[in-house]
Amino acid sequence: MNPARRRIAITGMGAISAYGEGAGPLWRGMRDGVSAIRPLRHPFASQVRVKVAAQVPEGADAAKQLPESVLSLLDRSSRFALLAAGEAIAQAGLDFAADGLAGRTAVVIGTGVGGEGTHDEQARRLYAENATRLHPLTIVRMMPNAPAAQISMAHGLRGPAFGVVGACASSNHALAQAALLIRAGMADVAIAGGTESCLSFSSLRAWEAMRVLSDDTCRPFSRNRRGLVLGEGAGVFVLEAMEHAQARGAAPLAELAGVGMSADAGDIAAPDPAGASAAMTQAMADAGLAAGEIDYVNAHGTGTRANDRSETQAIHRAFGTHARRLLVSSTKSMHGHALGASGALELVAVLGALVEGVVPPTLNLDEADPECDLDYVPDIARECAVRAALSNSFAFGGLNAVLALKRA
C-alpha cells in the first residue's frame, strides 16, 4: 500500500430494503436477527414455484417522497436508488454548492439488470396485449445507468457518473470503482452503491429455470440449505477523501480501506474458491491489513449448495489458521439476495458491526455441514469489537469483488 495514497472515509449511508426505508431499520433488523423474508407478493404468485421473497414492503412508497415531476422517469430500481442516495447525502451533510464540490463528486451505482420492471411491463404490452406503441420513456427508465444519472440530476452532481454491472457483485464493483476514482484524484466525493428490483414474472420464471431458488427460506451454510431467496432494494453511500472529510469536521462511519477484484475465468455459474480467495487476499493487501487483523467477514453466503461450500474453502485459503477465529455471517438469511444491490445492503451490516461492535447473525443455520466449518454466528448477534472486516460479493460469470473496511 502506497502511504501517500488518499484514504477513503464513508460519511453517509442510506438504504431501502425488505425492512422498509432507511439504513437504520435494515441494520436493526439484521442485528436483532429478524428475518424480512415473506410470502411472495406478486400478481403471478400462484403460477410460479417460488413462494417467498424479501421484497420492499408496499408501505414503503417511494412515490410519496420523490417529486412528481421525476416519477414518470423512474423505474422502481431508480426510485430505490434515489431514496437511498437522499438519505446518505443528508447524513453526510455535504453542501455540493460550496467550493465547486458538485463538479468533484462522482456517482457510481451498480445494478444487475437495471429497469427490469419497465422492460417486463412494456414487453407484456407488446406481446400479450398486441399494443402498437410503447411508453416513450421506456428507454430512459430501463437503461442500467439510469439510477446513477437520476442521482446526479437530483443533486446537481457533475463529476464522473456511470452504472456498473457485475450481477450479484455489482454493488461492490461500483463501490470499488468509486473508491478508485477518489484515489486517482478524479473526484473528492463519490455517491456509490447498488440497486435492484427485478422480481418480474419473466425474471422469476428465469430464476426458477436455473433451479437455485429455495422454496421456503434461506439457510446459508446449513447442511439442509436449498437455495437462495430473491430480494430487492438499494444501498447508497457517501465516499469521501479522508482529508476532505476531516477538513469539514465530518465523522466517518468507517474507512473503506481496500478493494479486491478477480475473475474465476472458469465456469459461468459454478464458483471457484481460487477466484474468491484471490479477491479477498487482494482486498486485504490493498488495505494494508494482515489476515489476523480482520475480525468479521460478511459472506456472500447465498444459501446455495455450491456457493457456501466454495466460499468456506476460499476463506480457509485466504485466511489460513486465522479462518477459525473469524466471525463469518450471511445476512442474506434475513434481507434475501438483492442481487446487484446485495453488496450495498451488506455494507450496512459491516458498518453497523464496526460502529456498534456487534456482528449480525446467520439465521436458519439449523444443521451443521461438515463442508462449512467456520463460525457463522448462528441465530444471535455476537458482541465483538470489530477492528476490520471484509464484505464478499461473488457473481455469476465468476466475477468477484471484496471490500475491506476499517473502524474509523
Place this chain on the structure above:
Amino acid sequence: MNAPLSDEAIREQIFAIVARQSGVDPAALRPEATLKDLGVASLDAIELIFDLEEHFDITFPDDRADFDTDTMQQLVDAVHSALAARPDGTEAAA
C-alpha cells in the same frame, strides 16, 4: 407427445438427448454413469434437465439440487415418474 411412448422409446430418447449434450456416443452410455462422469455438470446439467422437460412436456419436482450426481438410470426413472404425474398436462403448472 400424445401417443403413449414405450419404455424402450423413452429410454432411447433420453439417451439421445444426453448423448447430444455430452458429446458421448449413445451406444457408449451406461445406465450407471452419472452426468458428472459424462462431463455434464453445473449449468449443463440444468440445461439437460430443461431439454428433457421440453422434450417430454413434463416438470421435474423442484426439491432436488444436484442433478450432476444422477445416473442415466435415475434420469430414466425420474422421467417416468414425471410422466406419471402428468395425466393431462395440468401438473406442469403446479
